[in-house]
Amino acid sequence: MLSPLQKYAPTFYARGDDITPLYEPYAFYSELKTRILNAKERVFIAALYIGHAEQELVETLRQALRRSDRLKVCILIDCLRGTRVSKGKSSATLLLSLIQEFPSQVQVSLYHTPDLTGMLKKTLPQRFNEGIGLMHLKIYGFDDTVMLSGANLSQDYFTNRQDRYMIFNNNHSLTNYYHDLLNTVRSFSYQLQPGTNELIPYQLTMQQDTVDPIQETSDTVVLPVIQMGPFGIRQDEKTTLRLLEIAHENKNWTIDLTSGYFNFTDRYKSFILRTQARFRFLTAAPEANGFFNSKGVSRYLPPAYTWIEKQFFNHIQRSQRDNDITIEEYKRPGWTYHAKGLWAKMGTQTRPMLTMIGSPNFGHRSSERDLEAQAIVITQNENLQEALHKEVERLHDYSELVTKETFTRKDRLVPYGVRAATAMIKTML
The missing domain is CATH 3.30.870.10 (Endonuclease Chain A)
Structure with a gap:
């Protein structure tokens, strides 16, 4: 009866026992940190932004990276929201220290909407320019597990902003699909790199990378x-x-x-x-x-x-x-x-x-x-x-x-x- 839906999207199979909804923001934050620390090969994150004050989350990533030089961390955020400055800081400046300390292990990409160019780009101020279009994906991957959500990564989403969170455990093909999706968007996004001096703390460059997904079967x-x-x-x-x-x-x-x-x-x-x-x-x-x-x-x-x-x-x-x-x-x-x-x-x-x-x-x-x-x-x-x-x-x-x-x-x-x-x-x- 539902098979017509498969005409519009790829199909992945899973065991229902391997899929877990979370119910509270604190559980989302706790699970996020635990999964990062336990990851052996890869952590990939796509979110609108990471709150400029989320130093604890950055320190969790730093701790995981110091444990293993095999761990690769890939982060995708929106360029307009991620470079918006609040109290002298932004998502970009917050994440810059990870790139500086782990240049071969960390990649941070910033998607920029193609609809904001020319005079519109020059004249629209921050916050207002975000109305033109954003990268709004919310994907959190750890090795062969992926967590989908509608939540961003800032304090209110970890405490008292109700959202949804669902973990797909031990699903190599589905996780690879989202990893591939993230890398596809990364291929036409800016890449965050250290700047040349204190006045230019970071610069944005371009690169390409892709990954292929694999299928599984179950209920x-x-x-x-x-x-x-x-x-x-x-x-x-x-x-x-x-x-x-x-x-x-x-x-x-x-x-x-x-x-x-x-x-x-x-x-x-x-x-x-x-x-x-x-x-x-x-x-x-x-x-x-x-x-x-x-x-x-x-x-x-x-x-x-x-x-x-x-x-x-x-x-x-x-x-x-x-x-x-x-x-x-x-x-x-x-x-x-x-x-x-x-x-x-x-x-x-x-x-x-x-x-x-x-x-x-x-x-x-x-x-x-x-x-x-x-x-x-x-x-x-x-x-x-x-x-x-x-x-x-x-x-x-x-x-x-x-x-x-x-x-x-x-x-x-x-x-x-x-x-x-x-x-x-x-x-x-």
């Missing part, structure tokens, strides 16, 4: 998909839409879908509204949005997402789908919400047999501007199905149902200026 199928809108690669979008078609054709599916940033494309919205399935959407409440109470223009982003959410809620009402499509908001005091992904149950099943895990938010930026990586995991393994059920229900433990009254509350009223601005910059959200 679980893993289909990696990528989305690179600037390059015309729409694998993730096509596969997701085909999955919704399969759900519609077979009926009686229950689909949980979550994103910290609620901004579906028109294609996703139309497919969702016509798909004969029960949907539970989970997104961040305004106070759980990472931009809540931020400085500058970004403080208007939570109300902008509220406006987009309200419009979709109204679409549900007009389509008379409010009995089988619901929206919930994640609220947890002191926490922000960044989890993204999908879980699906067929017919009378009580546990998900499919999940999507990775970096996309199912929105305009993910589809058109950013570079994204995701995996579809389809399993018959009951232990993994139970773990997936636990994962999604734990997220809903902190949620509240959205109703008409939600948008009439004083704190949820969206200023007219924000509504107008949202329409103009919707594809950048």
Whole structure:
């Protein structure tokens, strides 16, 4: 029934017992450090950025490198975000010491969107230029194990910013696939190198490198998909839409879908509204949005997402789908919400047999501007199905149902200026 999805993505097989979701940020950080220290051959990391203050993480990498001169560390971050200076530091300057100490073991690459060039490149200031497009992959690999997530590498993602994290243990072919993906993006990215003096602490150069993946077999199928809108690669979008078609054709599916940033494309919205399935959407409440109470223009982003959410809620009402499509908001005091992904149950099943895990938010930026990586995991393994059920229900433990009254509350009223601005910059959200 799900075999049509294999037309859109490569297929990898795994044992469900070798796949482990994590549930808390501290577990993600602890596992990340432990896996780095235990790695024998390779550590590869792709993330939007590494927080400029994450010295402990850098020291963990340094400790692992000192243990073995065979260990190779490859890091891929976004160039715009990774060179953004905060308090005199950036991801690039933070990682520079590793390159200087281990020049034959460490490679740091910075992807730069091809859409930011010429006068636009010269005139757009930092932070604003990131709206043009970013490298948004979140991949963490250690020898023959890979961890997929939506989380970046900074303090809030290690403490009180809820996300998703899934470990694929002992899967040589799948890990090689993501290693190959990372190296492919690296081949057209800048390479971080030491600079010539204190005024020029680092320089960016170019190089190429590739790796081939290998297949395995078992009770679980893993289909990696990528989305690179600037390059015309729409694998993730096509596969997701085909999955919704399969759900519609077979009926009686229950689909949980979550994103910290609620901004579906028109294609996703139309497919969702016509798909004969029960949907539970989970997104961040305004106070759980990472931009809540931020400085500058970004403080208007939570109300902008509220406006987009309200419009979709109204679409549900007009389509008379409010009995089988619901929206919930994640609220947890002191926490922000960044989890993204999908879980699906067929017919009378009580546990998900499919999940999507990775970096996309199912929105305009993910589809058109950013570079994204995701995996579809389809399993018959009951232990993994139970773990997936636990994962999604734990997220809903902190949620509240959205109703008409939600948008009439004083704190949820969206200023007219924000509504107008949202329409103009919707594809950048």
